[in-house]
Amino acid sequence: MEVTKVTAMLDLIVESTRRRVKEIDSSVPVEERQIQSLEKSIRTRKQNGVNPVIAEIKFRSPSEGLIRSYEDPAGIASGYVDAGCAGISVLTNPEFFGGDNSFIEKIRPQTAVPVLRKDFVVDEAQVRETAALGADAVLLIAAVLGEELGGFIEYTHGFGLEALVEVHDEAEMENAISGGARIIGINNRNLKTMKTELETTRRLGPLAAGRGVTVVCESGITGPADIREMRKCCDGFLVGTYLMKAEDPAKALEGLVCA
Incomplete structure (x- = not known):
């Protein structure tokens, strides 16, 4: 797709x-409840010598089209947990990603790992909604929130939720850290061009070293070799398309966790 068309797509999603x-x-x-820490889950698995993978449930996307025919999200989540995921990421955007809020409600009672709500947050009402749905963490995209990012991070923490703050360049990284982010997701997919390059994590990962944040590599993981190559640049991984395209997503995940 041309850059102008892709940028227009991002605007349409927002x-x-x-x-x-x-x-x-x-x-x-x-409701008051015990929040399960995604940050702790990632750190614990890393310390135990396994690759921390946040496994995603995503049935389609603007860049890929249909990724997987719909099936019970709770069943997929159960397989992910058995395969050793550090958390489960759930797309809730219906129009562009085939998601639904009900996915979280179906998954939450059946899993003991942290659940990340992944959507395009533009309003504080969505953060409150995330807490009401029973998720433990929510995605905040620096490119979407801009100067409001710090306020959204603070609001998220106020509900006891964790924020996975997504960045794509140096300026967004600094904005995230100065805004109080504790988990930073480096998106290897440029939201303006949709081009995916693992080089983005290689470049930005070291900028977070020694600054008290947990770094997650997002997008572009196509197999165990990528995990082995990239783990020196980050603490964990968020993987969706590779798993959801696999005949057996849980088995594919096991290969990444043990790579």
């Missing part, structure tokens, strides 16, 4: 999200 925000029922109570 526009669509703003329309969805208007439908959020803010009267749904946020």
Whole structure:
């Protein structure tokens, strides 16, 4: 796709999200519960000598089209847990990623690992909604939130949730760290061009060294060889398309965890 068309797609996703925000029922109570730490899960697995992988449930995307025919998200999640995932990422954007909020509600009671809600957050109501759904963490995209990022991180932490803050360049990395991010996801896919390069994590990963943050490599992992190559640049990985395209996602995940 041409850059202008891709940029327009990002704008469409954000526009669509703003329309969805208007439908959020803010009267749904946020129940007090024990939040499971995604950061701790990643760190513990790394210390134990296994590759921390946040395994994603994603049925389609603008760049890939249909990734996998729909099947029970709870079943996929159960397989991921058995294969040793550090957490489960759940796409909830319906229009562009085939996601649904109900996926989290189906998965949460059946898994003991942290659940990350992955969507295009543009409003604080979505953070509150994430807490009400039962997720433990939420994705915040630096390129979408800009100067508001720090406020969103603080608001997220106020609910006891963790924020996985997604960055793609040096300026976004500094914005995330100065804004209080504790988990930073380096997206190897450029949201303006949709081009994926693992070089992005190689370049940005060292900038976070010694700064008290946990670094997650996002996008572009195509097998165990990529895990072995990239783990020196990050603490963990978020993998979606590779797993969801596999005949047996859980078996594919096991290969990454043990690579």
